[in-house]
Amino acid sequence: MKTESIRTRGAESSGSISVHDQKREHILAVAEDLFYRNGYAGTTIADIVRELGVTKPFLYYYFSSKSDIFETLCWRASHACLTAMHFKPDDERAAIDKLREGLHRFAAANVSYFKSGTFAYREGGALDPAFMKKLRTMARRFYKELCALLEQARNDGELDFDDAKLTALSIGSIAGFMYTWYKPGGRIGPEDMVKELTRILMKIAGAYSQPASAASKIGRGRNAGRAIRNPSI
Amino acid sequence: MKTESIRTRGAESSGSISVHDQKREHILAVAEDLFYRNGYAGTTIADIVRELGVTKPFLYYYFSSKSDIFETLCWRASHACLTAMHFKPDDERAAIDKLREGLHRFAAANVSYFKSGTFAYREGGALDPAFMKKLRTMARRFYKELCALLEQARNDGELDFDDAKLTALSIGSIAGFMYTWYKPGGRIGPEDMVKELTRILMKIAGAYSQPASAASKIGRGRNAGRAIRNPSI
DNA sequence: CCTACCGATCGGTAGG
DNA sequence: CCTACCGATCGGTAGG
Numbered sequence: 001m002k003t004e005s006i007r008t009r010g011a012e013s014s015g016s017i018s019v020h021d022q023k024r025e026h027i028l029a030v031a032e033d034l035f036y037r038n039g040y041a042g043t044t045i046a047d048i049v050r051e052l053g054v055t056k057p058f059l060y061y062y063f064s065s066k067s068d069i070f071e072t073l074c075w076r077a078s079h080a081c082l083t084a085m086h087f088k089p090d091d092e093r094a095a096i097d098k099l100r101e102g103l104h105r106f107a108a109a110n111v112s113y114f115k116s117g118t119f120a121y122r123e124g125g126a127l128d129p130a131f132m133k134k135l136r137t138m139a140r141r142f143y144k145e146l147c148a149l150l151e152q153a154r155n156d157g158e159l160d161f162d163d164a165k166l167t168a169l170s171i172g173s174i175a176g177f178m179y180t181w182y183k184p185g186g187r188i189g190p191e192d193m194v195k196e197l198t199r200i201l202m203k204i205a206g207a208y209s210q211p212a213s214a215a216s217k218i219g220r221g222r223n224a225g226r227a228i229r230n231p232s233i
Numbered sequence: 234m235k236t237e238s239i240r241t242r243g244a245e246s247s248g249s250i251s252v253h254d255q256k257r258e259h260i261l262a263v264a265e266d267l268f269y270r271n272g273y274a275g276t277t278i279a280d281i282v283r284e285l286g287v288t289k290p291f292l293y294y295y296f297s298s299k300s301d302i303f304e305t306l307c308w309r310a311s312h313a314c315l316t317a318m319h320f321k322p323d324d325e326r327a328a329i330d331k332l333r334e335g336l337h338r339f340a341a342a343n344v345s346y347f348k349s350g351t352f353a354y355r356e357g358g359a360l361d362p363a364f365m366k367k368l369r370t371m372a373r374r375f376y377k378e379l380c381a382l383l384e385q386a387r388n389d390g391e392l393d394f395d396d397a398k399l400t401a402l403s404i405g406s407i408a409g410f411m412y413t414w415y416k417p418g419g420r421i422g423p424e425d426m427v428k429e430l431t432r433i434l435m436k437i438a439g440a441y442s443q444p445a446s447a448a449s450k451i452g453r454g455r456n457a458g459r460a461i462r463n464p465s466i
Numbered sequence: 467c468c469t470a471c472c473g474a475t476c477g478g479t480a481g482g
Numbered sequence: 483c484c485t486a487c488c489g490a491t492c493g494g495t496a497g498g
Contacts, residue, residue, distance in 0.1 A: 037358065038358040039272070039274065039355075039358045039359070040272075041272065041273075041274025041275060042274060042358040042359060044495090044496070044497080045496085045497060046496090046497090054467090054468095055467075055468055055469085056468090056498075057467060057468065057469090057498095058467060058468080060498075061467065065497085066497070118410075121410075121413045122272075122355050123272065125270065125272045125275040126272065126275060162429060162432070163421070163429060165420075166421070166429055166430075166433070167433070170407050172410070172414075173406055173407045173409070173410035173413075173414075174403050174406045174407060174410075176406070176410040176413065177354075177405070177407075177410040178406060180354045180406075180409065181402050181405075181406075187398075188396070188399070196396060196399055197399075199395070200399070200400070200403050200437060203436060203437060203439065204433060204436060206436065277475085277476070277477080278476085278477060278478080279475090279476085279477090287487090288487075288488060288489085289478075289479090289488095290486090290487065290488070290489095291486080291488085293477095293478070293479080294485095294486070294487075298477080298478080299477065299478090
């Protein structure tokens, strides 16, 4: 497969995965690609088994239904993306540093799960309402955590933005729509893509400065224009 | 069909729309809402006619097929959003000013068509390949025009960004994913939403300063709840 | 784990 | 002979 370079799940990479789980993962990988390309309703069980070279009852031995496969994919990807802003309660770092790390994790998760990361948003009508509710709760927590960090960092004088919620939604949107244009193996490799995306997300938050490695590229002073807008800082 | 949408919109605002076109527009409005909420495959002809309180043959008198309805909606919205960066050849203004106007038009079109603006991306599998090709050509031109303006304005010393294509795609992503969170009648009215979105888009491009008028606070929108369909800028 | 097959529901159209 | 529809049902295909 093409995209497993970034997605390193523990058991899978250590080789201790059972044959049963291997077959399950293969079904999931093929189904993920078909759902990504043709949508939930546009993908039939017959499509999946044809691509796998197996029969329908084979598939139904591993999964109870079409939605079972879809929800498994959906949950994995959404969980990976939406827990990026979780930090341990004893993490005492500055808000701006936690934000930068969290947004980097968020960008990395979205690049890694670019096929299924936003299934929940695009195919909400096809999902079980109870399952959707759990995903919505997780998404709400993500935005709550992101908004809190944004406002803390702004109070610290590190950020410049108007509306926290709208800023957070814009950040989520860049990752959420990435599936329409990102393809692995393109002009920009996955690692550089994550770095660039993180920079753009920090830009939306109105970060005054970038990490030293990136700041060297800027010829014209960033702080000159910003300082005029917010003389209080 | 696809090109008559402009004529229909003009007649709509002047009040001289025929009874035939009124009924056609009513079907489109109901179908747009259902496609938006349940997706293309998740919406049946039976759903649409039930919501309308008519029969299927009534609907098939106005449209030749389910995809005919969908493509009409898709084309209108995509056309409105993706022509935002068109400027007359004799427009001699500075790139930064054209960019700001174009991004404002783009934000306004996406707010106005928040239900159907990104049907083409989410439901590509359901659309006719030839139709999809026309949409992709239009999208490519949008990004080409946007990239050109971005690079011109950067050469003028007005912008600060790394990669033009990635910046343009990020700008498109914010508008493209807005359908997941924007609802008219929310905390921020449509006019303020367009202004704020435009500011955020300019921020991604690395604009050093904002126009004075945009510094106004967002809050109680006067026209909250009324979607702006025809933003003449 | 396959062959064979089901209940239901889909988009689209017949005659009047 | 046209328009604007209605009650009933078509052939094909979906998930299971």
